[in-house]
Amino acid sequence: MTVSAAIRDRAESLRDQIRHHNYRYHALDDPEIPDAEYDRLMRELQVLEAEHPELVSPDSPTQRVGEVPISAFGTVQHELPMLSLGNAFSTEELQEFHRRVLDRLALDDQAELIYSAEPKLDGAAVSLLYEDGVLVRAATRGDGTTGEDITHNVRTIEAIPLKLLGSRYPARLEVRGEVFMPKAGFDAYNDKARAAGEKIFVNPRNAAAGSLRQLDPKLTAERPLDMYAYSVGIAEGGHLPSRHSEIIDQLQEWGIKVCPERRVVRGVQGCLDYYENIGKRRDRLSYEIDGVVYKVDSLDMQEELGFVSRAPRWAIAHKFPAQEELTEVEAVEFQVGRTGAVTPVARLKPVFVGGVTVSNATLHNIDELHRKDVRVGDTVIVRRAGDVIPEVASVIQDRRPKGTRRVQLPKTCPVCGSRVVREDGESVARCTGGLFCAAQRAEALKHFVSRRALDIEGLGAKLIEQLVATGRLKTPADIFQLTKEELSQLDRMGEKSAVNLIRSIEASKSTTLARFLFALGIREVGEATAAGVAAHYGKLANVVSATDEDLQGVTDVGPVVAARIKAFFEEQHNLDVIARLQEYGVEWAESDPEIVAENGPLRGKTFVITGVLPNLTRDDAKDLIQNAGGRVTGSVSSKTDYLVAGEKAGSKLIKAEKLKVSILDEDALRSLIAS
Ligand SMILES: [Zn+2]
Structure with missing residues (x-):
């Protein structure tokens, strides 16, 4: 039929x-x-x-993925060799290239040569042969003379037309370009592979080259590949424009994808400006590049310049500093951050990468360290892209020396010797030293003196850092031994400010148990939790001796928070600091357990405060509620009993109205407490 x-x-x-x-x-x-x-x-x-x-015809858009895998790659003889480009690694080398071009063309220094400039993509070079507009063959560059036939795979790349658009293309047209994997596709592919426990790609270039060399085109079709054309090889039976830039524009009209960043520039200065501009935007481009390429734009001039040892004299690749280099791991150490996070860091044999000398690289966390299995003595690929912190990308397994050992998370903090713990399901390990750990000291001290903790006015971040650096402040207890004399000697600290600071340190000694517990900076113990614990136990000694189970009986304290509180008070250093603080006069009123909450008029009620109240600050209102046995939380939920709302109340008020939570103004709050 x-x-x-x-x-x-x-x-x-x-x-x-x-x-x-x-x-x-x-x-x-x-x-x-x-x-x-x-x-x-x-x-x-x-x-x-x-x-x-x-x-069905082979050029139909439905015919991208062939049904059967091929058994081996055929070879393709390139009719015109696919050449490589010379490289320039510095401005001077580029200027020399430009001077050679001018000399050969017998132009003087003032002549403004036109160059076509484009990013140098980090992918795999391909040759695409179109006959009468139909893609008949695709090949890898290979050694430049002989490549592999990858037609079955290239057909699966949607950016490559199986048939050219328009009509006035040469009868035989060989388009050359770079197949690449965009960064987003690369990351997504690796995430998926990692989750499935499959092999991941080291970089987008390997990803592109590896994807093209699949026997089964179905595998290639699954890879997010793209292509930009950058030149023409064979062109028979038709005409092409006389400038390189115009040829690229023409290719685009025939439906071939070309790089949107290509530009026509004037002279060597134009090239350098282009290089700088692309370099700045390199990290934001959606694909990896390793430099830019300049080509003399006039084909007549190209012909006149010719070739030298298989590289054109009319083009050059101006490379960016390499972003990946090989080096050796001299040690793996653990650093303690200001929040106690214990992070593995690789100490490296110094290597020049990404434009700077790198001797340390982050290993992120213990899971990442174990996944990459970086060991002392290993040869590794170090990557430094843009301003990103250098990282160890992968280990060259073949070069691993004998007798290496897997690196383990230390049991104690390398800075203070406290236990290092890692909660289930958390990738970050932490030092439990808290206030005792020098690495965490400055941050912990800032928290200790903050407004909602001990509220020591005048002891700012800069001053704390200065005092920690000189070793004067080691624990919060040391604050209470500071003297007016030594303070007035410090930079930017006059006699008067020293007197004021001593005065506010004195004033801070009289506090509440809730504030004191919060000030200790136990992880996950915020203001509300500290207040709950203080109310529940009434006395510090009861908190210190509380069992895990006991702690979980406090409202809002789950197993994680209970474990953190217990771990904190199990460290003798922390108990020592607390003892010294009390010795220096830090005090609070103690009560019998739950007395306040049992007897307060607001017992068992949960409050949220929002907006600006006429006479009370947020903290005052909070104290008022807590002293009356109520609880204050940060966000409105179905468990909220009252929203205390002042002026400029926003989303919390809307949410409270929606949940039909009772809304109080300041007066209503006061009468509720007085009732
Ligand atoms: Zn520590």
């Missing part, structure tokens, strides 16, 4: 439409129709072709 002309026309029309939309989508990045409409066109064509197999 022959296919009717109408069906044949419909199939042809669908193919043209799909090619056009492919072009808009991939080459121009400017789709005209929604994806769903594109899918409908594609489905209609697939149905037509399934019903009438004689309609």
Whole structure:
């Protein structure tokens, strides 16, 4: 049965439409129709072709993925060799290149040579042969003379048209370009592979090259590959423009994707400006590049310049400093951050990478260290991209010396010797030293003196850092031994401020148990939890001796918080600091357990405070409620009993109204407490 002309026309029309939309989508990045409409066109064509197999042609957009894997790669002889480019690693080398070009063309120094400039993509070079506009063969660069036939895989890359658009293309046209994996696709692919326990790609270049060298095109089709064309090889039976930049524009009109960052620049200064501009934006580009390429734009001049030892004299790659280098791991050490996080760091044999000398690289956390299995003595790939902290990308397993050992998380803090703990399900290990640990000291001290803790006015962040650096402040207890005399000797600290500071230190000694517990900076123990614990136990000694189970009986204290509180008071250092603080006069009123909460008029009630109250600060209102046995939390939920709302109350008020939570103003709060 022959296919009717109408069906044949419909199939042809669908193919043209799909090619056009492919072009808009991939080459121009400017789709005209929604994806769903594109899918409908594609489905209609697939149905037509399934019903009438004689309609199927190899250049049909439905024929990207072949059914059967190939058994081996064929070889392709490049009719015109695929050359490599010379490199310039510095401004001077680029200027020398430019001078050589001018000399050969017998132009003087003042002549303004036009260059075509484009990013140098970090992917795999390919040759695409179109005959009468149809893609008939794709090959790798190989050694430049002989490549591998990768037609079956290249057909799966949607950015590469199976058929050219328009009509005036040469009968035989060889397009050359770079197949690459965009950064986002690379990251997504690796995330998926990691989750599935499969092999990940080291970098986007390996990803592109590896994907093209698959025997089964279905595997290639799953990889997020893209392509930009950058030149033409064979061009027979047709005309091309006389400038490189115009040829690239022409390729785009035929439906081939080209780099949107390409520019035409003037002279060597134009090249350098372009290099600087792309360099600044390098990290924000959606694909990896390792430099830029300049080509003399005039084809006549290119011909005159010719080649030297398989590289064109009219083009050069201006490389960025390498972002990856090999080096050796001399040690793996553990650093303690200001919040107690214990982070593995690789000490490296110094190596020049990403434009700087790198001798340390982060290993992020213990899981990452074990996943990469970095060992002392290993040869590793260090990556430093942009301003990002250098990291160990991977280990070269083949170069691992004998007798290396897996690195383990230390049991005690390398700074203070306290226990290092790691909660279940957490990737970060932490030093339990808290106030005792020098690494955590400054941060802990800042918290200790903050407004909602001991509230020591005048003891600011700068001053604390200065006093920690000189070793004068080791624990919060040391604050209470500071003298007016020594303070007035410090930078930017006069006699008067020293007197004021001593006065506020004195004033801070009289506090509440809730504030004191909060000031200790136990992880996960915020103001509300500290207040709850203080109310529940009434006396510090009761908190210190509380069991895990006991602690979990406090409202809002779960197993994690209970464990943190217990771990804190199990450290003798912490108890010593507390004893000294009390010795120096820090005091609070103690009560019998739960007396306040049992007897207060607001017992068992939960409050949230929002907006500006007429006479009370937020902290005052909080103290008022807590002293009356109520609890104050940060956000409105179905468990909130009252919202205390002042002026400029926002989303919390709306939420409270929605949940039908009682809303109080300041007066209403006071009368509730007095009731
Ligand atoms: Zn420590």
